């Protein structure tokens with residue numbers, strides 16, 4: 001197992017956010033956590049990234065992790081190339097990943113000269129250049145136009161499959177969850193609990209939508 005989470009609980013003072021999460025993730029698995037707004041999804045990813053304290057037990061069998069946030073968070077005064085160089089000073093690798101993601105022609109641009117979609121694509125390049133074993137994706141498509149979003153999802157899928165990267169996407173979008181995962185874990189309203197699990201090979205979008213309506217109504 002790449003990641004084993006046992007009895008994970010999290011509160012911010014009196015606000016309980018995560019309620020006894022238990023989860024095991026195999027190497028190379030693509031997981032989505034599908035949960036309603038404000039249920040605790042970002043908190044869960046932040047805990048895995050060691051950005052938050054928690055109660056419980058987390059066993060991590062990996063070294064390198066990358067985190068893609070909702071907004072690209074690129075360094076505005078550095079060019080695309082320099083943004084990547086900042087995390088991995090290896091020009092050959094930078095050119096390689098920029099080329100794979102069709103970004104080479106933008107390497108000398110500053111982020112503010114590029115669209116939101118392009119910035120998120122550079123954000124992906126910056127995450128992949130560290131060769132992560134685990135990639136955390138926190139609703140990275142929420143501000144993107146629909147065609148740009150699906151192009152990016154296709155490229156992420158291609159990259160994570162080719163490089164055998166384990167991924168955890170948090171989202172409230174059923175279609176995104178189905179497209180980017182092998183396994184979908186449905187979270188309850190806050191405090192988030194895992195209330196159901198589906199394999200994407202066994203359920204389609206319509207069936208899952210119907211299930212989710214029932215689950216989130218309860």
Ligand SMILES: Nc1ncnc2c1ncn2[C@@H]1O[C@H](COP(=O)(O)OP(=O)(O)OP(=O)(O)O)[C@@H](O)[C@H]1O
Nearest residue numbers: 012015017035036037038039040041042043044190
């Ligand atoms: N540092 C903090 N201090 C206090 N409360 C916090 C903190 N971080 C998050 N919360 C609260 O915890 C709850 C869960 O927040 P979180 O951002 O994890 O949810 P989410 O499911 O990612 O939300 P969204 O879908 O809106 O992105 C919210 O009520 C939020 O206000």
